[in-house]
Amino acid sequence: MSHRMFLRSLYRLQNLSRSSSNINPKHAVFAAFQPLLHNRPYANTPQPAASASSVNQTELAKFAAIADSWWDVEGPFKPLHIMNPTRLAFLRSTLCRHFGKDPFSARPFEGLKVVDVGCGGGILSEPLARMGASVIGIDAEEKNIKIARLHADLDPVASSIEYRCTTAENLVEEQMKFDAVIASEVIEHVADPAEFCKSLSALTMSNGATVISTINRSMRAYATAIVAAEYILHWLPKGTHQWSSFLTPEELVLILQRASISVEEMAGFAYDPLTGQWSLSDDIGVNFIAFGVKISQ
């Protein structure tokens, strides 16, 4: 990491810890999303991960404060938290069926090697680990990796997760292979979705699974995911999503097909404003998730 970049991230952190201590989640979330907005993390060259020992105690405390807001279910990442069980339900049913695992087991993913691409604070990685998977969580943002590591250490099961500050492309170079590759709410933030899908495919074992969830490029998505979520409800900071970088389900299927992944199942997420809960539905008009299988070559 260059000296300048380090200073910059430190500055950002200070802002973050200040804003979260003032209990102003909007600032905190904006700051947390800033890296996503300014640099497309997956297109960039990765920053090497700093080892935990090189971090001093004061800095660790700052990360811990941000981690608290990341993991506060009533905090700035609330939409992600309430949506989480629904995407995990989809993962559970599709992966159990594909890998012939017992759906009534508490740890059905035992023996599966899974990579969570764009893991953020580890909201998806931790449940996957509790479900028995051996998980590697990667994120190009070093801050997220530190948050994820700190939080995972609170749970003996989650502490088995390996978090790395790197990109999918880098793992491909390392020739790593996984039973399941999951990229949830990431592809709409990458510079070149087709290249990204090729990397995901390269990480997937032959006959393994690739699961991608994202937002449809539909008028309804514009109305709900951008206008409602960012401008009316303030669930997400303004500018989190660019409508033009969304993919339609057809486009996603096509680029995955070109990357030798055949999409076998797709589902939509439906939000019920009355109960405040998400559920799986047939409607892929806004949020959707696709399960594909790597074609054996």
Added chain:
Amino acid sequence: MSRLIATRRLVSKIFIPRLATRAFCTDAPEKLNDVPSGSHFNKEPEGDEHFMNDVPQHDIAIVGGGMVGMALACSLASMPLTKHLSIAIIDSNPALSNGPVIKKDDPPDPRVSTVTPSTISLFKDIGAWEHVEQHRHAYFDKMQVWDYTGFGYTKYNARDADKDVLGCVVENKVLHKSLLSCLQNKDFNSTIYPTRLSSLSLPTRSVSSAGASVSSTSSKNLANLAKLDLSDGTNLYAKLVVGADGSKSRVRELAGIKTTGWNYSQSAVICTVEHPTENFCAWQRFLPAGPIALLPIGDNFSNIVWTMSPKDASNHKIMNEVDFVKAVNHALDSGYGPRPESRVFGGDVLSSFFRPDVTSSVHERFEPPPKVVRLVSDRMAFPLSLMHANQYASKRVVLIGDAAHTVHPLAGQGVNMGYGDVSSLSNVIADGVAVGSDIGEVTLLKKYEAERKTANIAMMAVLDGFQKAYSVDFGPINILRAAAFNGANVFAPLKRNIISYASGERRLPFLS
């Protein structure tokens, strides 16, 4: 398992002298003064993964091993997704460690529960109903409600709602023992701590409190858990603390959950009596001071729940047995007013008007309730009150049963609400395990709260209305009440609704 069995024996030695006086009830821990120190058995770390740093760690700590707490343990033990969980049950009631076997000729328990079909199906699912069936229990398919003024009566029949039975009355000790045997028969990781909860520390800002200051991984793990300090000086950690410790819940108090409630200026006297022959019907008569209910419990026994003023209740509790039996018979049949003989308010006209809906029990005549010949249990008196916790769930804490809601015993619904909580909470936990959630996570627990709060508040509103409508002794109101009885008796859809609501189907009366 072997460790558990060994400790049960140890505990049995300690508690034998106390056994004779114990009754099973949810507020049991309150009554037992102190637990002999050194009776706990949790300092055997020998390679057990749950025993880190000598302090035991569990997935779930159930505080209160009464009927509802034990039902939750059994329910978790019987579901594929939750049977791996490690459970601690904290209760100083010695019956949990080595309860006496219930013999056929034991005197009946004064405390009984009217279990509804939904509760029976929960017991069947967890495998406890077969144990209940080996003991005394009584199904009833008829219920007669009437008023001391002699103006009206209603007969409810299970056939009116296309059911075989209206409910089943089981002694609380039978329900509790059945759940206990059921849990012992399961291959399930549960540990009983024969002590009480003295204090509770809950994690607040998880990462910052744990991550920054402490370096060792094992202590970081603990900082995110609830820590329970027990009255014998030991402590344990749990991901989720379940308060099943009754209406005076210590868990609720320690978690800072406020309650809303009020007392009625009435008390209920509860006891079990004997008839010359077996009784198959539930009876309820409204008297000037409140209702008296007679519930069949099997053999020739019935249970009495009699509402009266607190002063009368204490008199009835201490009067000699012969006088008490006389007073009961007076209240049930011979005293206060005539039996309702003929239909007032044109019952027949109404019934011919609603011909297609006329229920089969409409033409059944009023029957006098069976005579009581002997008192066979202690008499207990409880002040009537209604209490509801403002929240059922917060981070790592959840309340079930009487800890979340206490109702008066008038309609026998209290325990069914508790079992409703059990089946909802265990399903919510199973759903959480299925998607890899942290089971103490508040978003997960709020699902349970949302599901049960609505159901429980609706039931409490009905019961409160019930109490208010029937505790007034005033001429015009008595007539209205009698008219309501007659209306309910002939108007089938209304009757079906009342029956299905009372039998635990989640449907609001009068709305479907």
